[in-house]
Amino acid sequence: MLDWLHGLFGPSLELLALSPPGWGGNLLRGLVNSLQIAAGAFGFGLVIGLLGASGKLYGGPVTRDLLEVYTTVVRAVPELVLILILYFIGTDLLNRATATMGYGSVEISGVAAGIWVLGVVQGAYATEVLRGAIRAVPPGQFDAGRAYGMGGVMLMRRVTIPAMLPYAIPGLANLWLIATKDTALLAIVGFAELTLETKQAAGSTKAYFTFYLAAGLLYLIVTLVSTFLFHRLENRSRRGLPGAMGVGRCVNS
């Protein structure tokens, strides 16, 4: 029985070994790259989202219109196209900036470029998620904070962010999952993340199923672990709130 199993899976497992004749090390390195880009893009997107949501809720009419254009365009154009446009614009601008400062052209690391392009995409979705979450907080809480003499930043840190978290976390969890999956698109631009490493490994060994299934499993593990952690985080952020508040549970990806 064991012999038979080994005959079936043995060669594939050898291909997945971590040290050089196997390609497992490459896959794991790709996974680390993917996670790095996803985490960076998620964080960058959160910063944009927080600014965007504040702008949409409290900004002047022009700011609001411009933000509306940003979120609409980003959500209607395929990520792949946006990634290419942002990638070229980013490198162009950076090269021009360094040229005017007299440094000549620079080489941009794949991770930094990936974070920049995916972050801008994530920012549009995060803006909408956070705007909805902030609107779900009863306005009396902000008034109470202001009545205590809190300024804008302190109000944000002490009231707005903790109060909106339970409403925002389901949407943000979804965004994080989208971020991890969107890193695969960077394979098309040639970044050595998990999907591209997988393609190269599969192409040179002809063991397509082995490698694509292994990569799929890695992505799935990331998804399942993240879902579990976000559930715990959501429960934690809901401490002290009355139950049965189904807000944002069904934000779809």
Added chain:
Amino acid sequence: MREFLKPRRIVLLAIAAALVLWCATALRWDWLPEYAPLLAEGIWTTIWLLVVTAALGFALAVPLGLAQVTGPWWLSTPARVFCTIIRGTPLLLQIWLLYYGLGSLFPQIPGIRQTWLWPYLREAWPYAVLALSLSFAGYEGEVMRGAFAGVPRSQLETGQSFGMGRFTLFRRIWLPQAVRSALPTLAGETILQMKATPLVATITIMDTYAVAARVRQDLLITYEPLLLLAVCYLVMASIIALIFSRVERSGAGRAAR
């Protein structure tokens, strides 16, 4: 209209018009007539891919959602696992798994080259249709699960008390109610599906994205084809949104509330 055209809006629109004018004059568009037929074909490819895969995917999503809501465990567990796997892995990986993986398995089957299937199996589009349909089914299966579960029990009980059989009940009450409540989500999901179609360009299908990439390669210009591409997809997304809002407002959506 009066509400929309406030002074600041007019200024913003003027700036936008100036930007468009600048793009039209300062950038290079002389390649457009030459590539127009190819582009039209590409847009057509995108549209039929979207329509076919959304229809097939939705047809698969209904049983997937239903199985998760009322099915016995040996139906609901596989359905849940399927949805989790599709939603937990990148679509690009799924497309490549099917195209390179399945595509490399078929030639090993003895005698397959003589069957009527072979000409299709050598093409790229069956794999694209399969991958995109399965992906849409996975996401929509989850949406339909929520929609089926959200139909009030009392409605189903009313149907039963009218003597409807299980199939009639499903066809006349459960499915229409569920689809109605899921329509806004389905509109968003269809736009997401449209945004997923350019991925098939990586397996040699000449869709809108592939045409733009071809222009980029042939003429070594960066921004023009990408801008055109963005505009094409923006227009398609608006059309999808418009169609769905029409459907929602027409009879299919009104009776729900």
